[in-house]
Amino acid sequence: MTSTMTAPLPRALQAAVALRGVSRTYGSGTAAVRAVDHVDVDFRRGTWTAVMGPSGSGKSTLLHCGAGLERVDSGQVLLGGTDITFASDADLTALRRDRIGFVFQSFNLIGSLTAEQNVALPLRLAGRRPAKAEVRAVLAAVGLGDRARHRPRELSGGQQQRVAIARAMVTRPEVLFADEPTGALDSNAARTVLDLLRAMVDAGQTIVMVTHDPAAAARADAAVFLRDGRIVDRLVRPTARTVADPLVALQG
């Protein structure tokens, strides 16, 4: 994975997102917390990686750094070969418009807009006037074709999360970052969302997902384990069992 070749890698082999020696510290002096500590990690194109670890181990921070939402103190963040470590706000805005999508535990929909309007929002912010059919198609893909005119508070938690996923996917981003997307859902709703993500990855989507849930991680292609801001373990083709053991070890 970590090649020493100086020539640019063929696109297919490039990591969708790569962190090189990334550190992020909050606070200063004695109150300083090193949330991410010299992390090196590649998230391969077309794969789904689960990021796991105890609470406070730096999972969210790692995700935010990778997505350009948080500045890093040192190290380098590459998005499909582009170095975004020092990207300007305008560049980051452009990235969010067409190359990155987000889904969070709290669904972060705009309460005053209907599902349809929420989904269309990123396109409209990018200055496009999406066709109704285009937006409806994305909503239909998450199984909510008939809920287009509902406002978030008229939807169940699982439905709201699917609207959020539709909103993240409408721009066809290179990478979808998800922070505990099933954290607030019951197991049925969670399964629907995970099926949706799986289908997207099988169609070539790259997903980086923070989760606590071994069942969720088991649907991913790879898992990395964090503790105190460092990557302490990696797994390929995780299963609920193989994920649970290192987690228990980390908690202890």
Place this chain on the structure above:
Amino acid sequence: MLRLSCSTFTERWPLFIGAALTVSLGVALVQSSLLVLISAATLDVPAGLSAADTVRFTEGAAVAVTVSALTLGFSAFLAVFIVGSTFAFTVALRRRDLALLRLAGGGRGQLHRLLLGEAVLLGVVGTAAGVPAGIATMSFQSWLLSTLGFVPDGFTAQWRIWILGVSVGVGLGVALAGVLVAARRAAEVRPLEALRDSGDAARVMTVGRWVIGVLFTAGAIALIILAPLGGAAGSMAMAVNVALCGSVALSALSPLLVPGVARLLPTGNGAVLGELARANMRDGVRRSAATAAPLIVLVALVLGQSGALTSFAAAGEAEQRRGTAADLVVEATGPVGPRVAAVAGVAGASTEIEVPVAITRSSGEDIEGETGLALVVDPAEYARAHPGAGSLDGLRGRSVAGGPGGEGGSPGDTLGVRVGGTDLGPLPVVAAVPAGIGGGAEVLLPPGLAPAAEVVAGMSRTFVALEPGADAGAVAAALAGIGTVHSVEDWIARDSAARDSTSTSVFLVVMGLGGIYALIGVINAVVIGAASRRPEFAAVRATGLTRGQVVRMALVESWGVTAVGLMLGVVATAGTLAAVLGTTSAVTGHTTLALPWPLVLSVVAGAFLVTGLTSLLTSWSATRPNPVALLGARE
């Protein structure tokens, strides 16, 4: 983007209605004050008035113009201040929404444009509502001015079509000015703030607030120092402006002060609720500061202005008491001096006759003109009746002396003097009595200089000193045939009562509507603040608080903020009072302070009552929905 604003409107209408309301009232107030001012300034002297009546009329009109100009100044200040603080607050409340837009790919420019676009929309809506409201305000203001006697009966302010342009400019101007800083800051919002309320969002003390706070504090201190040097007229304006500067400074710095003061508040025995309220006050610094700001300004302006007015009136009365050595005062018409002096038991009589005067003074190129009153006096008797006036021995023949009004120049000057219709030519100023804080005649004239017709018709006051052992009652009875006789005590009391009622009238005109506007600003902030707290209220109810407890918690909190606002308002007022002390001491030699306690108490009680009631109503309505309904939708 505008569609987004529209759908945001349906969701957060109290925010937008509140903001538009402040704009419309500001527009109404400024428009009406401006029209009244222009109408008062262009008031024509009715044909066929005598010279004395003409002077009285122009004097009255000048006061009306001054009062209207003050009203306009305060209205403009309040419009900018209240709209600014309301807009900043509404933008701050939507910070999470804005961060969410950033997360979905919104650029800084887009956010900026969105907020400015909304401000323009609110400015237009506010102006559209403000113009007709301004017409109603105008008839009220004209009615007030004529009821209080500043303008003749039947005075009506004239509508002018160009005012529409001014009003649109004011509406859009205050709305844009109000949102400009807030929009710049909001556009800087980081997308991550959609996920947590920390970082920049929590940093309420911005550089801008620091700059404004420090600048206006410096301004207030400078005014306190300068006020005593401003002379009787200028110092009053400066003293009142101390409270104005101070309130702006303290409002800007209030995020620093609110948490500190919150810690001082007693938590009471409802321990948990009190603690929760106190924690909310500290955590919701922005909300607390937004509610406190209009309250600080309201308290500072009302108490500062009224405190200064009553103190100056009291200083004027004390000055008059010190400056009058007599037992009786006879009010009559024309030169009654010899007749008074002839009454048995009268040791001295200083007769002072009012005549209308127009003064011109040439200093270099400019020629300044002034109309007012002159007093025809007997120099020796005047000096005896008014200790501290100094010697007027030089005042005879063709000469004048500067009067207590303070505009009559000082010895060595030459004035062009015109009494009634007669030009007396250039006259040297040979003496001057000290300018009084209560004002008075501009110049003193020796006997025989003013045209006899004016002197005979002029109102006169004769200060009578009795011989030792004379029976005051008998002398008064003997003088009754000459004019109305008062004891000096009665006369001074009546004079100062008249002065008090004038200052009350001035206060009513200048601060009445402005005070109501500021009060609406306070109510607005409470309403907006509570409307945005539904989810928070739902959360605390879900943890076991009853609806009544939530409402009580909100009440304690809003009373806490009210207490903070009142305290800071009083601090700003104290600045004005410091300037008043300095001024009265510099002008009269004695420091004087008189506070209108009934007004102070009603402002305090009124503030608690209004914020309390508003808080009760809004938190009651904000807790109406079932808490579960609100917890379900995670935005």
